[in-house]
């Protein structure tokens with residue numbers, strides 16, 4: 001932890017004493033850690049340990065779950081996103097999300113990407129064209145779809161669909177990008193394309209990614225957090241976590257996975 | 260049919276391939292029977308309606324303005340009947356479909372779960388009301404009100420019948436559209452919310468467009484119901500075989516014409532055959548709506564294709 005702390009000069013996402021309850025279940029337990037700007041932070045841990053739930057705290061998607069309740073604070077760029085009077089819509093624009101299963105809207109590729117900007121009132125065709133192009137380029141999809149922008153997004157392959165979802169998420173120019181196991185439904189080739197993409201994305205966004213795949217975390221992330229039963233067991237630079245984990249449970253999890 | 264197949268499928272878990280085979284066989288025989296019945300009806304209608312062409316011409320039948328089937332020689336112009344049917348169908352859809360869709364959006368998207376579980380069964384119950392109840396409602400409640408309110412000669416007219424038919428559509432179209440909306444995957448809504456959409460924006464821009472094929476075929480089912488409805492037309496539409504000039508003119512659609520006159524005409528007369536011809540026209544109209552709905556459904560599957 002110490003080593004990480006010294007690296008942070010202005011953390012983008014600060015999580016302070018965060019508790020999450022679903023009804024009476026305490027799903028996240030006093031989480032405390034910071035994600036620095038322009039980094040990829042990976043979240044690993046056995047399923048059901050609260051990784052997705054944590055991610056959904058960062059853009060307040062848990063608001064939709066009845067009975068969900070948050071205690072503690074999450075600061076994004078120094079602003080407490082659970083303070084009263086926070087504009088959740090504006091927050092979700094700043095904190096984009098990519099889901100586990102590719103979920104393009106049943107509309108054209110163009111309209112998928114333009115969805116967010118249109119919501120915020122962009123009507124000018126040229127501006128939209130430019131946003132669509134740059135977002136698709138940012139998601140490394142432009143060359144494959146530039147001649148068929150008006151065909152349904154659902155007609156693309158799984159890996160392309162997921163990159164379309166990434167383009168859609170970055171079209172609103174978020175500062176933070178949340179990704180919940182974005183490659184778990186994809187083939188190895190699509191997976192490696194998206195991993196490559198994530199490494200590029202961090203120059204523009206802070207990325208928080210949940211992954212089931214330890215090697216993936218090691219390949220793409222700068223920081224790694226290991227969750228167990230709603231607790232943050234260990235958080236540090238990825239190289240430290242994977243080479244000299246401090247906590248015995250981290251070591252067991254990492255080594256156990258690879259024999 | 261759906262139920263029976265569902266049962267067979269569950270048994271297949273216990274008995275290996277048997278259930279599947281039984282299901283396939285059941286589906287095959289049921290659809291064969293359906294097609295046979297359909298073919299038989301069509302054959303019968305055509306056979307009984309064709310002789311009318313000996314008495315008059317096809318264009319006179321379809322576009323003739325005068326329907327005096329009891330005179331000698333009978334005037335068998337059905338245009339007023341066809342126009343009445345189409346006008347009532349159109350007007351009742353204009354009333355019933357928007358209401359149905361608003362109700363579906365409410366139950367599927369806005370109402371809290373408790374309220375939904377209260378409203379939906381009520382809606383479905385309304386769908387089981389025999390149409391004669393609506394007919395009574397038209398005669399006893401709507402007609403006198405219309406007559407007094409708009410100072411009309413009669414309250415039994417196109418507006419009355421259309422309002423009732425619109426009401427009758429709501430349970431079917433509403434609950435089918437509700438199901439279409441509910442079938443829109445959670446993930447699409449999540450994606451929309453995560454992009455900063457409000458609930459209303461999500462409904463309008465993602466949920467409704469995604470559910471459109473289902474909502475459209477639900478609507479067409481409602482339209483068909485309106486075209487084919489007889490009892491309400493008989494009781495509340497007024498029954499004048501003229502082309503309606505205003506909302507408050509009495510009308511005489513194909514259905515009520517057949518129902519009212521079939522019993523009073525000698526079998527084998529020109530009038531008798533003309534009524535069968537009216538039935539044939541009705542069948543063709545509903546068939547056309549059916550084909551349209553199948554086409555829309557196929558198109559919906561195609562655009563969703565990649566995701567399923």
Ligand SMILES: Nc1ncnc2c1ncn2[C@@H]1O[C@H](COP(=O)(O)OP(=O)(O)O)[C@@H](O)[C@H]1O
Pocket residue numbers: 022027045046047048049050051052053054065
């Ligand atoms: N909508 C929900 N309502 C109630 N409990 C939930 C809900 N979603 C997840 N949980 C519970 O919260 C815990 C953490 O789940 P999750 O965050 O999905 O874990 P992970 O993503 O690490 O697999 C699990 O015990 C799960 O059962």
Ligand SMILES: [Mg+2]
Pocket residue numbers: 051052053180210
């Ligand atoms: Mg998860």
